Amino acid sequence: MLVVGCDAFGGSRITFSVHDERASLHVEPLGEARIRIQRGGERLELDLAREISGCSGPLFDQSVNETYEGGASFEKLDEAQAGPYTYLVLFASAPSNCNVQGQCGAATDSTLVWLKLNEDLKVAGKQAFALEDCRKGRSAKGDYPDGEQLQGKNLPWKDGVLWMEYEEESGNQAGVRRLIYDRNHPDAGFQISPNGSGE
Secondary structure, three states, rough: OOOOOOOEEEOOEEEOOOOOOOOOOOOEEEOOOEEEEEEEEEEEEEEEOOOOOOOOOEEOOOOOOOEOOOOEEEEEEEEEOOOOOEEEEEEEEEOOEEEEEOOOOEEEEEEEEEEEEEEOOEEEEEEEEEEEEEHHHHHEEEOOOOOOOOHHHHHHHOOOOEEEEEEEEEEEEEEEEEEEEEEEOOOOEEEEEEHHHOO
């Protein structure tokens, strides 16, 4: 398995060689679903609450009338350069429901976020896809222990390509599809292949 540029905030980082003279991006969480991206003297602050699945705010428990700290966590999965643009892929995790006693209150949603940034760190493109969305009946497939939360560092890369299968329920049926991201052609963003095929 190849883990590309994985940077769990506060943890270790595995770097992937990129043949470009630009310095790599630093990503800092600011709470809830906000992040700061910085390179040299340029910086960008983004609120990704509308892009990620799940609850990015405080959690609450109506049964005991208590509120808890919530918010999303982020992992930097990949950074690639092509032409004047830098492409950043993040993995976001957030509780599925702000109401811990509600539907999917104990579950966690997972979202991949793709950002296309110009040299001044302005957003030139943005894409997001939820690999796991409890209330929509979508779940990632793979060799993950039962009950273990999906993590960005465990996603399957091969030759710089992310292949991630997921299952989505529709009515009484469930179909398997595949998300593909090729860091060798980062401008294509996330591609969805139906029926789990696409090789």
